[in-house]
Structure formats: C-alpha cells, structure tokens
Amino acid sequence: MGRSDRSILVTGGAGYIGSHTIIELLAKWPGDVVSIDHFGNSTPAAFDRIERITGRKVRNHAVDLCDRTALDRAMDKEPDIAGVIHFAAYKSVPESVADPHKYYHNNIESLLNILLVCQERGITNFIFSSSCSVYGNISEMPVREDSVLSVAESPYAYTKQIGERIVADHVRVQAGMRAISLRYFNPAGAHVSGLNGEDPTDPPSSLVPVITRTASGRLPVMHVHGTDYATRDGSCIRDYVHVSDIADAHISALERTFGGEMTEPHEVINLGTGNGVSVLEAIAAFEKVSGVSLNYQLGPRRAGDVEAVWSDTGRSNRLLGWEARRDLDEVMRSAWAWERHSLGLTDPAEGS
Numbered sequence: 070m071g072r073s074d075r076s077i078l079v080t081g082g083a084g085y086i087g088s089h090t091i092i093e094l095l096a097k098w099p100g101d102v103v104s105i106d107h108f109g110n111s112t113p114a115a116f117d118r119i120e121r122i123t124g125r126k127v128r129n130h131a132v133d134l135c136d137r138t139a140l141d142r143a144m145d146k147e148p149d150i151a152g153v154i155h156f157a158a159y160k161s162v163p164e165s166v167a168d169p170h171k172y173y174h175n176n177i178e179s180l181l182n183i184l185l186v187c188q189e190r191g192i193t194n195f196i197f198s199s200s201c202s203v204y205g206n207i208s209e210m211p212v213r214e215d216s217v218l219s220v221a222e223s224p225y226a227y228t229k230q231i232g233e234r235i236v237a238d239h240v241r242v243q244a245g246m247r248a249i250s251l252r253y254f255n256p257a258g259a260h261v262s263g264l265n266g267e268d269p270t271d272p273p274s275s276l277v278p279v280i281t282r283t284a285s286g287r288l289p290v291m292h293v294h295g296t297d298y299a300t301r302d303g304s305c306i307r308d309y310v311h312v313s314d315i316a317d318a319h320i321s322a323l324e325r326t327f328g329g330e331m332t333e334p335h336e337v338i339n340l341g342t343g344n345g346v347s348v349l350e351a352i353a354a355f356e357k358v359s360g361v362s363l364n365y366q367l368g369p370r371r372a373g374d375v376e377a378v379w380s381d382t383g384r385s386n387r388l389l390g391w392e393a394r395r396d397l398d399e400v401m402r403s404a405w406a407w408e409r410h411s412l413g414l415t416d417p418a419e420g421s
Contacts, residue, residue, distance in 0.1 A: 266312075
C-alpha cells in the first residue's frame, strides 16, 4: 500500500458517504483534504459536523461538477491534488425512475468532467463510487465482481454501469492512471460519535433513515415495499454495511492506487459484509436496539427495486485487506443516536 502527502479531492464531500470518508481521511491520510460539493442534496452543516468531530476545517468549493468552467476555476485554486474520490451523484432509485433525465445528465456529465480534469492536470489516482445496483436482478449469490451484470433495474443503476465503463475506458488513454470502482452494498448507520449521519435535503429513500425518521416521528409511517418476493419473509434482501467501514475501504483503495500493487489500471471491488438482511429483519433489529416499536405498513413492490443482493467479500479481503467490522446492531444503534442528536434530543459527544 502507498500514500501521498499531497491533497486528496473528495467530490460530494458534504454527502453521506463523502463526509464520513473525509472524517477518516483527516485522521489517517498524511495530506490535505479538499471538497467540491454544491449542496444538491446536502447542506454546508456537514462541514461543521466534520470540524466538531476532527477539529479541522475542510475547504469546500460550492461548484456544480456539470459546470466545466466553474470546475476549472475551482481546480486552479487547488494545484496540489494527487488523487480524487468521486462520490458526487444523485442516488435515489425511485426518483431516477420518475426523472431519468436528471440522473443521466448529472451522474454522467459530472463524471466526464472530473475525469477530463484529471487528464488535463495529471491526476492519476481515482476512486469511483459505484453500487451493487449494477448487478440488477441476479440469481447468483453471493455476488462476485466477475458475475455477469443483468439489465439495470433503474436509471440510477444504469448510470453506475455506464460510469464504470467510462472510468475503464478513460484509464486506457490516460497514461499512468490507476482507478478503482467500489461497488457498495447499502451503506448505513452513522459515525460512532452520533454527530454525523445521513442527512439528505430530499425525503430519504434508503431504508435505515426511513426507519429512524419514522421512529422519531418525522415520518408518520414506514412502508415496506413488497412482501411477495421469493425471499425468506417476502421482503427485499440487502447487504447493509456500516458507513464508517465503507469510508475505511476508500482509504485502503486510495492506498492501493498509490502503492504499485495494481496489475490492471482499473479494478472493480465489492464492499459488503457477505450477509443478506431482509427489510423486515432490519426493522426487527432496529426495534431490538432502540426499544422503539416502529409504525410500518406492508405494501406493494416499488419500481426499480431488485429482489435480493449480497456480496462475496473475497476480493475486498484479498486486494484491500478490508472487511466490515461493525454489525447490523451497530448500524442501527449509531443511526438512532444520529437521529436523536439531529433533533436535539441528545448530545452524544457530551454523554447526555
């Protein structure tokens, strides 16, 4: 593994995974960390939370990556960038079904622009935020990186399939570039302090924040989308990975691009626990950890959802030396602590 004392750029740094990754980078990476985020589905408050946890301010350029001119102006102010972790993208499956143009424009144009910036400025280390949604409705479990991709079930998922192809094609033509596409299996939970967690400005569509917001009363009821799938209890099955474990994996992947161990210029690596959890099992885990009975209703399937997917962990163990350390109970415990803190009910950092 290798490192650089030059700066790392995190796009989407105010977002859920981006902010947690910045926290881990500030603790473990020798160089500076810079963000680009125009707060399309986040707020500047994320950087206040990062500073409270780490004691360090992060420079952020409030730039839309789809605006190439503005992006170039921001990059002119950051000549020391050695690597990029590219999170910035819209990620709601149901919204992508309802508004595909928004997703194709934002997710693809922003990726093309940041890759061109890398090429023009000689930035050769790149981590792409991909997703297990690229696998579609796949029958082979657990899913391996060499599994044949099925048809994408949503425009969001298709932007990730396209994005991986764009990255792979780009590294062929930029001499010396090394890139890793990380396919996440459902990041969830919050920082151990309870001071940072998932905080979208749009209504959440991911399961865990829907659970915690229902439990706190911010949402009146939670709907379980589908109870007639061919799974053990009829609800969808996913592989929930603690967000701080996902953040740690980005550091390991970044080190790999700097360290000279890569035998191919572009690698694809799953990030999962290797265990599938159903929606109803996740609800039960939350109720056990929190002591709160959740108000939920069983309903029909939701467009764009796949039936079941969980990860084979062999490649992440072997290439990154990484495995998920935090279990489902910690996912729920930390997410509930963050929900209560965000409502002003507790201050985890002060033990109240």
